[in-house]
Amino acid sequence: MAWGDGIKPEDKIYKSQGNDIDLGTLVMLMFLFVIAISIAYLAFSKYRERVEIEEAAKYAQNALIEWNRQMSESMAQENRRVEKFKNRFIPPKPLSEIKVPYPELSKINNEHGTVLVEVTISRYGRPERVKLAKTSGYERLDTAALKTIENTIFEPAQKGYDQVPFTYVIDINF
Numbered sequence: 001m002a003w004g005d006g007i008k009p010e011d012k013i014y015k016s017q018g019n020d021i022d023l024g025t026l027v028m029l030m031f032l033f034v035i036a037i038s039i040a041y042l043a044f045s046k047y048r049e050r051v052e053i054e055e056a057a058k059y060a061q062n063a064l065i066e067w068n069r070q071m072s073e074s075m076a077q078e079n080r081r082v083e084k085f086k087n088r089f090i091p092p093k094p095l096s097e098i099k100v101p102y103p104e105l106s107k108i109n110n111e112h113g114t115v116l117v118e119v120t121i122s123r124y125g126r127p128e129r130v131k132l133a134k135t136s137g138y139e140r141l142d143t144a145a146l147k148t149i150e151n152t153i154f155e156p157a158q159k160g161y162d163q164v165p166f167t168y169v170i171d172i173n174f
Contacts, residue, residue, distance in 0.1 A: 085160060085161070086160040086161065087160060088158070088159075088160060089157070089158070089159050090157060090158040091157050091166060091168065092121040092125070092154045092155060092156050092157040092166050092168070093154060093155050094152050094153070094154050094155075095125070095152075095153050095154060095155055096152075096153075098148060098149070098152055098170070098172070099148070100144055100145055100148040100172050100174070101144060101148070102144070102174060103140040103141065103143075103144050105140060106138060106140045106141055106144075106174065111136075111138040111140065111141060111174070112136075112174055113135075113136025113137050113138060113141055113173075113174055114134075114136055114171055114172065114173050114174070115132070115134070115135065115136045115141055115142050115145040115171070115172045115174070116132070116133035116134035116169050116170070116171050116172075117130060117131070117132060117133060117145055117146060117149050117169065117170045117171075117172065118130075118131050118132075118133040118167065118168075118169050119131075119149050119167065119168065119169075119170060120165060120166070120167040121154045121156055121157060121165060121166055121167075121168075122156065122165050123156050123157075123162075123163040123164055123165050124156060124163075125153055125154045125155055125156045126153065126154070127149055127150055127152065127154070128165070129167070130146055130149050130150050131146075132146065133169050136174060141174045145172045145174075148172075149170060149172075
């Protein structure tokens with residue numbers, strides 16, 4: 001098989017050395033490569049999806065913890081306010097200014113003094129017991145003060161949410 005034996009190099013049949021890749025194998029390799037890339041992309045997508053879900057869950061959990069803390073503080077504050085209101089006491093007060101008419105005879109006789117009137121205000125705002133706690137020294141002044149207080153309407157005393165009767169002393173100056 002030399003050059004001189006009449007065989008041309010084109011006529012020679014070469015044996016395959018095993019390094020030759022035919023077109024079908026190349027297509028198959030490309031197909032497998034595309035499938036491998038697709039699977040890798042899907043796996044990465046699922047991984048990112050899982051990470052995003054975990055981040056969203058962590059954010060939701062933190063938001064829920066913060067909301068729970070705020071609600072606890074708000075409820076504690078409201079409970080303190082309600083407790084404070086339940087134990088609060090508001091004394092009775094007249095619905096209008098107490099104006100005691102000065103008796104004419106007392107004006108003429110120049111009678112002056114201070115009358116202390118003890119009054120029990122009912123839970124409905126009406127004077128129940130009206131009595132003289134300290135006299136002015138003049139019966140006309142004392143009587144005018146007692147009658148005025150008996151006819152006055154009060155806002156009743158309150159203890160928490162309840163209206164309660166209450167006794168107190170009102171001083172009236174003439």
